[in-house]
Every structure is written in C-alpha cells, then in structure tokens.
Amino acid sequence: MAGLFQVLWGDDDGEFRTAEPLTGTDGEPLIVSAPKSEEGYDSDLERICTRPVAVDWDGDGDLDLITGNFGGTFSLFRGEGEGRFQPTSEQLLVEGDVLRIDGYHSDPFCVDWDGDGDLDLLSGSTAGGVQISKNTAGPGKLPKLSAFQPLISPGEKDGAGEMLDVSELTAPTRSTRIWVDDVNGDGKLDVLMGDMTTLCEPADGLSDEECRKREAAWTKKMEDISKKLNAIAQAAQTETADDSDADKSENSGDGEPAESQVVDAEVEIDQAELYTELNKLYQSRSEFIKEDRTGFVWLYLQK
Numbered sequence: 001m002a003g004l005f006q007v008l009w010g011d012d013d014g015e016f017r018t019a020e021p022l023t024g025t026d027g028e029p030l031i032v033s034a035p036k037s038e039e040g041y042d043s044d045l046e047r048i049c050t051r052p053v054a055v056d057w058d059g060d061g062d063l064d065l066i067t068g069n070f071g072g073t074f075s076l077f078r079g080e081g082e083g084r085f086q087p088t089s090e091q092l093l094v095e096g097d098v099l100r101i102d103g104y105h106s107d108p109f110c111v112d113w114d115g116d117g118d119l120d121l122l123s124g125s126t127a128g129g130v131q132i133s134k135n136t137a138g139p140g141k142l143p144k145l146s147a148f149q150p151l152i153s154p155g156e157k158d159g160a161g162e163m164l165d166v167s168e169l170t171a172p173t174r175s176t177r178i179w180v181d182d183v184n185g186d187g188k189l190d191v192l193m194g195d196m197t198t199l200c201e202p203a204d205g206l207s208d209e210e211c212r213k214r215e216a217a218w219t220k221k222m223e224d225i226s227k228k229l230n231a232i233a234q235a236a237q238t239e240t241a242d243d244s245d246a247d248k249s250e251n252s253g254d255g256e257p258a259e260s261q262v263v264d265a266e267v268e269i270d271q272a273e274l275y276t277e278l279n280k281l282y283q284s285r286s287e288f289i290k291e292d293r294t295g296f297v298w299l300y301l302q303k
Contacts, residue, residue, distance in 0.1 A: 024087030066108030103127030128154025159197025
C-alpha cells in the first residue's frame with residue numbers, strides 16, 4: 001500500500017540527477033511506518049502518502065521530512081543531516097492524540113503563518129478550504145501543535161455532481177491543495193489553492209427544466225437500487241448458519257441442493273442483476289447531463 005519518496009539530487013550546473021528512492025540511515029527506502037490503528041479505522045490509508053515537505057521541524061539545523069497521507073494524519077521522518085533520515089517515522093500529535101485534519105488527504109505546508117517565529121502547519125483537505133494547526137512552542141523548539149481549525153472555509157458548492165455552472169463558483173470546492181507565499185510582494189503571506197470540481201449543465205438540446213426533471217427521476221431510480229443492494233448486504237451480514245442448517249445440508253441425500261444453497265444462489269443472481277442495472281443507469285446520466293471534471297487555482301490575498 002505504501003509508496004516511495006523520490007529525490008532528484010541537484011548538480012552544481014543547475015541540472016538534476018535521475019530520480020531515485022530516498023533512503024534512511026539503514027540504507028533502505030523510506031516508507032511510512034504502520035501507525036497504531038484506531039478502532040474502525042483503516043491504518044493502511046495513513047501509509048499512502050499525498051505530499052512530502054522538507055523542513056527543519058525540530059529546530060536542530062537538519063532538514064526533516066513531513067508527509068501527509070490518504071487518512072488525513074501526518075508522519076515525520078527526523079533528519080540526520082546531509083540528506084539522511086531516520087528510517088522509522090512517527091506521527092504528529094496534539095496533546096498525546098494523533099493530529100488529524102477534518103476530511104482526508106492531508107496536504108502539509110509548514111510556514112510561520114502568525115509571525116511569532118515558529119512553524120505552523122497548514123493543510124488542504126478533501127473537505128475543501130484550508131485548515132491550520134498553530135504552533136505554540138516558540139522559535140527553535142520542537143513544535144507544540146493545536147488541533148486543526150478552519151483558516152479558509154470551503155465554498156457552498158462542493159462540485160460533486162450537482163448542476164453547477166462556472167459562474168456559480170465563488171470559492172474553492174473540494175480536494176484542495178495549497179501553497180503559501182507573498183504573492184503580491186506586500187510583506188504578507190497569501191494562499192494559493194487548487195481544487196477539484198465537476199461542472200454540470202444540461203445535455204445538448206435539453207432545457208434546464210427538462211434536465212432537472214430527468215435528473216430527479218434518475219436519482220429516484222438510483223436510490224431504489226441502492227436500497228435493495230444495502231438490504232442484501234445487511235441480510236448477508238446478519239445471516240448465520242446454525243447446527244440445524246448444517247445438519248440439513250449434510251443429510252440432504254436426495255441429490256437436490258439444500259434449501260439454504262438455493263436461497264444463496266438466488267441472492268447472488270439478484271445482486272448481479274442489480275449491479276448490471278446500476279451500471280446501465282449510471283451510464284445513462286450522460287443522456288441528460290454534460291459533465292466537465294476540472295479544477296481551478298484560487299488566490300487569497302491577506303489583508
């Protein structure tokens with residue numbers, strides 16, 4: 001599940017060498033260590049990295065490596081100098097608990113946002129907007145982070161498939177990625193933010209009203225199929241074979257399949273037919289809605 005960190009070492013003439021995996025002091029490629037799994041949470045998501053940032057996190061003069069992941073937490077590889085890192089990562093914490101953004105796909109950016117001399121942690125998110133974890137440790141110290149708080153809220157439109165024209169977008173939607181810099185040179189930090197959105201408009205030849213009517217009917221059919229599939233899944237989870245059912249199956253000597261086997265086969269057929277219907281229904285959406293999966297770059301200038 002985990003990927004490798006690739007590094008392009010720079011040459012004196014401004015060129016770069018071929019990318020190669022970044023290794024730890026043990027000579028092995030850096031891979032995020034398996035975190036302690038929380039109940040009901042897939043810890044493998046925290047090993048699929050989204051974005052690494054090289055920064056002197058602990059104030060010892062060496063570059064460390066902080067990375068985000070699909071799960072929404074952050075991992076730290078402590079630097080040993082000269083491009084070397086400790087082979088085992090550790091999770092960033094807040095008051096002893098795992099530091100986590102609201103949403104998934106953490107997107108770390110380390111910068112002294114509040115101007116107090118220490119590094120704060122900003123992040124994008126699948127939920128959209130920008131979140132900030134402020135550092136209260138002070139300059140040159142190992143950061144002491146607070147829980148994430150909204151810095152820039154996501155827009156009202158999430159761009160996840162509803163009828164949406166570009167003229168309706170007034171703020172970023174979802175799956176945001178950020179960069180912080182003084183864009184206009186006024187001495188204040190600004191925020192650049194990319195997002196992901198889906199613009200939707202009526203298919204050619206359809207009015208907005210006709211499109212919305214067909215969309216409502218389509219949504220109703222989709223919900224009906226989903227309810228049936230959920231009912232089948234729930235029944236499968238709660239069904240248990242007791243001793244009497246096992247005995248019935250074993251003692252069925254007339255060559256006919258046991259009753260439970262017949263029911264299971266019928267359920268599998270129903271489920272397969274529903275998935276086929278669901279796929280056809282999804283494909284038919286293009287008959288009345290034209291979709292454009294895209295994204296935009298937004299600039300927030302600090303006042």
